[in-house]
Structure formats: structure tokens, C-alpha cells
Amino acid sequence: xxxxxxxxxxxxxxxLGVVTGSMPGLAHAVTANIPHVIxxxxxxxxxxxxxxxxxxxxxxxxxxxxEANPTYVSPILSNLVLNxxxxxxxxxxxxxxxxxxxxxNIIHATVDSIDKVxxxxxxxxxxxxxxxxxxLAPGIEFDAVQGxxxxxxxxxWKAGAQTNLLKTQIDAMVDGDNFVMTIPSAPYRCPPxxxxxxCVVADYLQNTKGLSNCSVTVLDANPAITVEATxxxxxxxxxxxxxxxxxxxxxxxxxxxxxxxxxNGGAALSLSATTLNVIPNQRAGQIIFDTQLNNGKWxxxxxxxxxxxxxxxxxxxxxxxxxxxxxxxxxxxxxxxVCADAVLRSLKNIAPDPAPKTNSACYSPISSNTASWLTxxxxxxxxxxxxxxxxxxxxxxxxxxxxxxxxxxxxxxxxLFQDTFA
Amino acid sequence: xxxxxxxxxxxxxxxxxxxxxCGGGGSDSTTTSTSTSTSASVVTGTVPGTLIxxxxxxxxxxxxxxxxxxxxxxxxxxxxxxxxxxxLVMTTNENDPVxxxxxxxxxxxxxxxxGLINLSGDIDLGHVPLALNAPNVDLNHDGVEDTxxxxxxxxxxxxxxxxxxxxxxxxxxGIPNVYEDDDKDGVSNHYDNDYLxxxxxxDRDGDGINDLYDRDNDNDGxxxxxxxxxxNDGIKDSEExxxxxxxxxxxxxxxxxxxxxxxxxxxxxxxxxxxxxxHGTNGQSVTSWDSxxxxxxxxxxxxxxxxxxxxxxxxxxxxxxxxxxxxWLGSQPNASxxxxx
Numbered sequence: 001x002x003x004x005x006x007x008x009x010x011x012x013x014x015x016l017g018v019v020t021g022s023m024p025g026l027a028h029a030v031t032a033n034i035p036h037v038i039x040x041x042x043x044x045x046x047x048x049x050x051x052x053x054x055x056x057x058x059x060x061x062x063x064x065x066x067e068a069n070p071t072y073v074s075p076i077l078s079n080l081v082l083n084x085x086x087x088x089x090x091x092x093x094x095x096x097x098x099x100x101x102x103x104x105n106i107i108h109a110t111v112d113s114i115d116k117v118x119x120x121x122x123x124x125x126x127x128x129x130x131x132x133x134x135x136l137a138p139g140i141e142f143d144a145v146q147g148x149x150x151x152x153x154x155x156x157w158k159a160g161a162q163t164n165l166l167k168t169q170i171d172a173m174v175d176g177d178n179f180v181m182t183i184p185s186a187p188y189r190c191p192p193x194x195x196x197x198x199c200v201v202a203d204y205l206q207n208t209k210g211l212s213n214c215s216v217t218v219l220d221a222n223p224a225i226t227v228e229a230t231x232x233x234x235x236x237x238x239x240x241x242x243x244x245x246x247x248x249x250x251x252x253x254x255x256x257x258x259x260x261x262x263x264n265g266g267a268a269l270s271l272s273a274t275t276l277n278v279i280p281n282q283r284a285g286q287i288i289f290d291t292q293l294n295n296g297k298w299x300x301x302x303x304x305x306x307x308x309x310x311x312x313x314x315x316x317x318x319x320x321x322x323x324x325x326x327x328x329x330x331x332x333x334x335x336x337x338v339c340a341d342a343v344l345r346s347l348k349n350i351a352p353d354p355a356p357k358t359n360s361a362c363y364s365p366i367s368s369n370t371a372s373w374l375t376x377x378x379x380x381x382x383x384x385x386x387x388x389x390x391x392x393x394x395x396x397x398x399x400x401x402x403x404x405x406x407x408x409x410x411x412x413x414x415x416l417f418q419d420t421f422a
Numbered sequence: 423x424x425x426x427x428x429x430x431x432x433x434x435x436x437x438x439x440x441x442x443x444c445g446g447g448g449s450d451s452t453t454t455s456t457s458t459s460t461s462a463s464v465v466t467g468t469v470p471g472t473l474i475x476x477x478x479x480x481x482x483x484x485x486x487x488x489x490x491x492x493x494x495x496x497x498x499x500x501x502x503x504x505x506x507x508x509x510l511v512m513t514t515n516e517n518d519p520v521x522x523x524x525x526x527x528x529x530x531x532x533x534x535x536x537g538l539i540n541l542s543g544d545i546d547l548g549h550v551p552l553a554l555n556a557p558n559v560d561l562n563h564d565g566v567e568d569t570x571x572x573x574x575x576x577x578x579x580x581x582x583x584x585x586x587x588x589x590x591x592x593x594x595x596g597i598p599n600v601y602e603d604d605d606k607d608g609v610s611n612h613y614d615n616d617y618l619x620x621x622x623x624x625d626r627d628g629d630g631i632n633d634l635y636d637r638d639n640d641n642d643g644x645x646x647x648x649x650x651x652x653x654n655d656g657i658k659d660s661e662e663x664x665x666x667x668x669x670x671x672x673x674x675x676x677x678x679x680x681x682x683x684x685x686x687x688x689x690x691x692x693x694x695x696x697x698x699x700x701h702g703t704n705g706q707s708v709t710s711w712d713s714x715x716x717x718x719x720x721x722x723x724x725x726x727x728x729x730x731x732x733x734x735x736x737x738x739x740x741x742x743x744x745x746x747x748x749x750w751l752g753s754q755p756n757a758s759x760x761x762x763x
Contacts, residue, residue, distance in 0.1 A: 375735055411709040416699045
């Protein structure tokens with residue numbers, strides 16, 4: 001095709017396509033003699049690591065963030081999409097600040113393979129990048145559940161299209177319909193999240209939509225509510241939520257929205273729902289298994305620097321790592337800073353901080369205008385070589401759901417989003 | 423031998439330079455040392471009648487035409503950002519699709535040859551003997567010289583950078599992506615509307631920089647934060663519902679980047695970073711919660727007097743740790759929205 005269009009008419013002829021983001025987006029060359037750190041995964045952990053590596057490491061380090069999607073949809077606050085108080089676009093974050101403010105190279109691609117010996121990463125866009133340090137933050141993968149079709153029975157545990165699918169199904173419910181959700185075995189992403197969801201959905205159906213004859217049933221694979229048991233237990237009583245502990249999902253009939261489960265290993269029981277939300281059991285992201293960095297379902301690391309105990313110069317942060325700290329966005333951000341500092345020190349042959357601290361905090365909406373919170377601080381135990389709760393601090397959760405907590409939830413999330421993505 | 427053993431060749435660069443290379447610029451920072459970050463360096467020389475273009479790694483684009491002075495050697499002058507990686511391309515007969523010759527330029531600076539140049543001052547290329555009516559070597563007949571033209575120079579004002587990966591030239595052949603012929607139809611990407619429409623929808627100016635991160639989406643020389651028509655379609659950004667950003671303001675930031683000729687481990691800084699989830703990066707809150715940057719003496723009392731979630735957190739830190747945090751915060755500027763000072 002030899003036709004020459006003027007630049008102006010050419011741009012017009014192109015139409016106004018939406019950015020799809022598969023081409024390399026980075027604007028900075030990788031120079032041979034400056035250490036190169038590759039971060040895989042742009043969620044709370046990976047995005048924080050990339051930002052802080054450049055904020056603290058400046059021109060002494062080159063950082064490339066590899067993330068499949070041009071925007072990240074925060075699972076934090078995404079239960080408020082279900083009751084219409086937030087939208088997934090309002091919870092979406094891009095990487096322009098990383099690129100333009102901090103100088104992080106951004107590549108929107110997926111990792112095909114990692115060569116641990118030669119320290120290279122092969123990408124879906126056919127690029128091959130060498131690293132001095134590799135930080136993996138791939139989040140979670142779901143264990144397969146027989147018959148479970150995510151397009152019919154959403155998990156909505158990675159935010160985005162799944163969240164909107166679940167909202168559409170909830171919005172279609174009429175009086176007398178029932179909502180059934182299942183909670184995976186711990187550890188799973190965001191410990192209070194499933195209980196929070198049950199409360200938000202029950203409140204939305206009863207009080208926002210006025211459907212007083214709808215029922216909400218929670219099948220929990222765990223023996224009891226895993227966190228904030230008093231707050232959530234009281235809310236379940238208040239909403240009339242049916243809570244069934246020790247309920248292990250066996251299979252799903254996605255067309256008929258029926259879940260088969262057993263309680264305490266007993267006989268198989270079935271429950272059919274108008275809207276069925278199955279959150280499967282979870283494990284580390286697939287790249288952890290493909291690269292043989294797992295021990296069981298998660299990736300063992302040294303909590304001083306988050307380096308894999310199974311491979312040199314590869315660090316794993318966020319939900320995929322196996323330190324026993326909770327799996328959630330706030331503490332993923334927290335781990336990322338300890339990791340970034342340790343990686344920058346290692347590039348200068350400085351030992352990592354021997355006594356790192358991390359913390360966890362989460363606000364959970366209980367209704368359309370109340371919320372609860374819990375928090376904790378973790379420290380390194382040099383005897384066990386593990387991160388453990390700081391003893392004696394007796395971390396209280398909030399005494400219940402309040403409107404003050406509800407407004408503070410946005411003060412918390414606003415700074416967390418800023419600290420991670422801006 | 424891993425790369426971190428290499429000396430930090432950038433040790434002489436200032437923090438302001440770092441901002442520039444990060445795509446920052448003077449308005450992006452509250453620091454006072456940014457006046458040089460927006461400085462320009464001028465490339466001069468003579469050419470046949472020529473369009474001179476520069477594609478720069480901070481997402482900016484520059485172009486100038488040479489001046490017809492009646493001789494065969496037309497002078498040109500193009501101003502580029504200092505301390506930013508750029509690639510030069512010169513095109514003769516640029517308005518004639520048949521005779522057009524596109525020539526990527528490599529500099530040979532005292533034996534170091536690269537098309538990726540980084541200026542710290544003005545340079546003069548002398549006369550650049552570009553082909554006029556047909557490329558010297560053009561096996562794929564796309565009008566682009568298959569090999570960049572090497573221009574020799576000896577100057578301390580330019581660094582010719584040899585890199586393992588350059589997003590402006592992803593295959594490393596010295597031809598910028600924008601002048602490759604990726605669909606092999608004999609028309610370079612820059613002039614190829616079928617290629618652009620089919621494959622480059624996220625890089626509409628074809629410069630190899632994704633529009634998301636391109637500071638000059640239409641390569642018109644106006645960065646998007648000053649350009650009221652980011653895609654150059656004649657429709658003002660404010661009147662158009664599309665990718666254009668209609669908010670042409672430079673986002674200000676309160677972050678103080680750390681200059682890092684040498685990485686320094688700071689216990690207080692790492693500990694304070696753990697406050698940032700709730701109080702903002704470097705303690706600069708963007709919500710109605712308190713900014714803590716600049717706070718030193720009052721930090722401990724604030725941690726323990728607030729009650730609620732702050733008190734629950736406060737019990738997790740020793741007095742030694744709180745002192746380290748206060749020392750680091752005290753070294754930072756006060757926030758304008760600090761609720762306590």
C-alpha cells in the first residue's frame with residue numbers, strides 16, 4: 001500500500017481506537033552497565049515494588065514492570081461495586097505515574113518463561129529481557145472446581161469483568177430469590193473479604209432494593225469465621241444470613257447454579273441459587289509453579305528480603321509468597337517496600353535490614369454506610385526466621401461497624417491507592 | 423560477573439537530571455534544583471534540503487527543516503532536551519513519496535558508535551552527506567536506508583549509548599521502530615496507513631512508545647499536557663470523547679526523590695514507608711487523614727493519642743523504632759495539609 005495520507009488525515013482515518021496495550025510501552029532504554037530489576041505483576045505488591053525501587057534507587061537502578069493489562073482493577077473496595085457505590089472503572093489504576101514520574105519501564109505482556117540460570121525472562125511479545133534481580137508478584141491462581149464455569153458462576157475474586165458479572169446477576173434478583181456464596185479454605189486472598197461481601201449483598205438486597213424475602217447463605221470451608229468473628233457474626237444475625245461452617249465445595253453445576261458440598265466430610269448436599277458466587281481455593285500464581293519456585297501451594301521466601309529459598313536473585317512478594325502473613329493488598333504493598341529496600345541494598349552488597357516490620361490493615365463495609373476494621377504489625381523472629389505478630393500488642397479489631405469507620409475506609413484506601421499507583 | 427559490580431557511571435549527574443530522564447521536568451517537583459532539568463542542547467550542522475526529526479525516550483518528539491541558503495549545504499539547528507536519550511532521523515525529499523530518502527543517524531563519538539545519543543551540551547555535526555533521490559542500500563525498497571549513516575564527531579557534550587534494549591528500536595538494528603517496515607509492504611511504518619490502522623492502534627504516532635506513556639501522542643512537538651489536541655485530529659480535547667486527555671495540567675507531586683549516587687540504607691525511611699499505606703508516600707497524605715512528613719517531636723504522642731486503628735498499630739513499634747521514624751520524618755519538608763502544625 002503506497003498511498004500517502006497526510007499525517008492529519010491519516011490520524012483521522014485511524015479512528016479513535018481505545019488503547020489496548022499490547023505493545024511495549026516503555027520509554028527508557030535498558031543500559032548494559034546499570035543493574036536491571038524486572039518486576040512481574042502490577043497489583044498492590046508489584047506496583048509498589050517498582051515505584052519504590054526507582055524512588056529509592058533512582059538512576060542507580062533500571063526497573064521494568066511487566067503487567068498484562070493496561071489498568072489494574074483494585075479488589076479492595078470492589079464489594080462496593082456490587083451495591084452500586086463504586087464502579088470498576090473508578091477502581092482502575094494505570095501505570096503512567098510509574099513511567100513518567102519515577103522512570104519505570106512498562107511492558108504490557110505476559111511472561112512465557114523464566115531462565116533461572118541465565119537470568120532472563122521471555123515475554124509473550126517475543127522480547128527476551130535479562131535481569132539482575134527478578135521480583136515476582138503474580139497474585140493468586142484458583143484451584144479447579146469440577147463443573148465451575150466462571151462465566152456463569154463468577155468468583156469475582158479478581159476484580160474487573162468478574163465483579164460486574166456478579167453485580168449484573170445480583171441486580172437481576174427479585175423478591176424471594178436466594179444468593180449463595182462459598183468461602184475457600186484459608187489461606188486465601190483478603191481474609192475478611194468474603195464475610196464483607198455477604199454483608200454488603202444482604203444489606204443491598206434487603207435495604208437498598210427492599211427485597212425482604214431474599215435469602216443469603218454462606219458456605220464456609222473453614223471451621224469458623226476466620227477474622228472479626230464478632231462483627232461479622234453479629235451482622236449475619238442482623239441480616240438473617242445462613243452461615244454454614246466446615247462446608248467444603250465438591251462440584252458446581254454452572255448451568256443450574258447448584259453447588260454440591262459436604263459438611264465435616266458428611267454426605268453430599270446440594271444447594272441451588274438464583275445467584276451463585278463460588279470463590280475457589282487458591283494457590284500462588286501459575287508462573288511460580290512453571291518456574292518451580294513453589295513448596296506445595298505457595299512460594300517459600302526469606303522474609304528479610306523475600307528472596308526465594310529455591311532460587312537465587314528471584315524474589316516473591318504479595319499473595320504468592322508463603323511467609324504466613326495475610327494475603328491482601330495493604331500488606332502486599334508493605335512487603336514490597338521491605339523487598340525493594342533489600343534488593344537495592346543487595347545491588348550495593350549491603351545486607352538486608354535484620355529487623356523489618358510489615359503491617360496489615362483492612363476496612364470492611366458491613367452495609368451501605370457502616371464499616372469495620374482490623375490491623376496488625378508483623379516483625380521478624382530471628383529464631384524461627386519467620387514474620388510473626390508483634391507480641392503483646394493484642395491487636396483489637398474495631399468494636400463494631402460504624403459510620404465513622406465507613407468514611408475512614410476511603411481515607412485509608414485513598415492513600416493506599418496513591419502509595420501504590422501514583 | 424553480574425552487572426551490579428559495574429561502577430555507577432552516572433555518579434556525576436544531579437537529581438535534577440534524574441527527574442528529566444524520568445520524564446519529569448521542572449514542574450513535577452517541589453525541589454529547588456530543577457532549573458537545569460528542562461535545559462536544552464542544540465544540534466547543528468549542514469545537510470541537503472532536509473527534514474530533521476528526533477524521537478526521545480521521555481516520549482517527546484522534535485522536528486525542524488533545514489534552511490535553504492542557496493548552496494548545497496543547508497544549515498539546520500534542532501533543540502533537544504539535555505540528558506535524555508534521543509534518536510535522530512534525517513529525510514530528504516520528504517514530501518515526495520517516490521524520491522524520499524529516510525536516513526537514521528548514528529554518531530561515532532571517538533569510536534563509540536550508536537544511534538542513541540544523550541546530550542549534555544551543544545554539538546555540531548558538520549556536513550551530513552545524505553542521499554538525495556534514492557537510498558544507498560535499500561534491499562526492502564521502503565525508502566529507508568538499511569544501515570544508519572555514521573557521522574563522526576569528537577565531543578564531550580554527547581554520550582553515544584550502547585544498550586541491550588531500546589524501546590525506540592526494539593530489534594536493535596539502528597533503524598527506529600517508526601521507520602521499520604514491519605508488514606513488509608515496501609512502505610515504512612511512519613508512512614504506512616494500513617500498517618498503522620491494523621497494528622498500531624495503541625501507538626498512533628508510530629514512535630514505538632505506547633500512547634499511554636507517550637508524552638506527545640501525535641508527535642507534533644507539543645507535549646500532551648500542553649497540547650489541546652493530543653491526537654492532532656482537529657478536534658479539541660475538551661470536545662472529544664476519546665483517548666485525548668482534556669486535563670492539560672501538569673500533575674504536581676509532593677514526592678521528594680532520593681538522589682542515589684550511592685544507595686544508602688536508612689532504617690527510619692524503611693519504617694516510615696510502612697506508614698505510607700495510610701498516610702501517603704513519604705508521609706504526604708492525599709486524603710483527610712493526617713500528613714506526617716516533617717513531624718518529629720510530636721510523632722510518638724500522635725501515634726498513641728489517636729486511639730482506634732492508629733493506637734492498635736502504634737503498639738507494634740518499639741520506642742527505638744519510633745525515634746528512627748521521627749528522625750527521618752523530621753528531615754522531610756512539612757506538608758501543607760498537616761493538621762497539627
